[in-house]
Amino acid sequence: MAHFGVALFLVPFTGVLVRYRASADHAPSFWRTAKTEYQKQGTSGLCYGIAPTLLSVALARLWPYRLPPKFYISPSPSTIGYSLVSALFGTLYYVFVLVLVYRSIAATRRLDLFKPKEYLHRLLSDHERENPWAIYQIPGLLPALVINVFINIKLIRPLHYLIFPVDHPEDMSVAETCLGLACILLVTALGTAVFTPLEVITTRLALQRNHGPRPAPLEEGGHKVSESSPSGDVVIRLHDKPYLNLLDCAKTIIQEEGWPVLYRGWFITFQGVLYA
Secondary structure (H helix, E strand, C coil), X not given: CHHHHHHHHHHHHHHHHHHHHHCCCCCCCHHHHHHHHHHHHHHHHCCCCHHHHHHHHHHHHHCCCCCCCCCCCCCCCCCCCCCHHHHHHHHHHHHHHHHHHHHHHHCCCCCCCCCHHHHHHHHCCHHHHHCHHHHHHCCCHHHHHHHHHHHHHHHHHHHHHHHCCCCCCCCCCHHHHHXXXXXXXXXXXXXXXXXXXXXXXXXXXXXXXXXXXXCHHHXXXXXXXXXXXXXXXXXXXXXXXXXXXXXXXXHHHHHHCCHHHHHCCHHHHHHHHHCC
């Protein structure tokens, strides 16, 4: 039950962070996004995404293989205690969790989990509902997650172990300990500089529906659902044109919104890299 309690506690925080990073509006702040969310949608708006979050925690507990335990559904798959192969395997499952949770959060109205057909109709495009594997084909999403996992396991983790080995001597001097902590903070800062843009890009790509060969305006679900919602209920404005891939997403954000947008929520990423 503790797992569900932690997940419930973090849902409002996750919702604000996702909307903050996904917003195409100029210069919003984390707290301004939270305030706008509360003013327009009330307390219920802070709970968007709660159903798929709890479902993902339950599946992770019931699955016969140990899956990454994620309470805060971040754009970075869990890598703590996992080999590269097992983390990549978990990422294939995590893609679906990320897409469902983030799209639930960005929805313009509350979705009813007890109406699964309507729920999926509003979260997924017609192409994604007919071909679930199309979620893996969302331009740039899976590559972004794989790059994230690879850097975490092959670069950040070895550097942490190099600075503070598992079998490090207990009689380290104060100077050695301080030097080690300084090196850890330096690695964490450098990791944050790399991972924060990757997490912002991953957030936006997860919200981008894969319409397949059919034109997006002809979809019965997907974007048209959002457009039919009252404009007063919309907390954030998403990017209008689809991103072509990971690099195109980064380039478009820099050109249209400025490079600082890529570092939204860096303080959260910093903590994640620190404990990687």
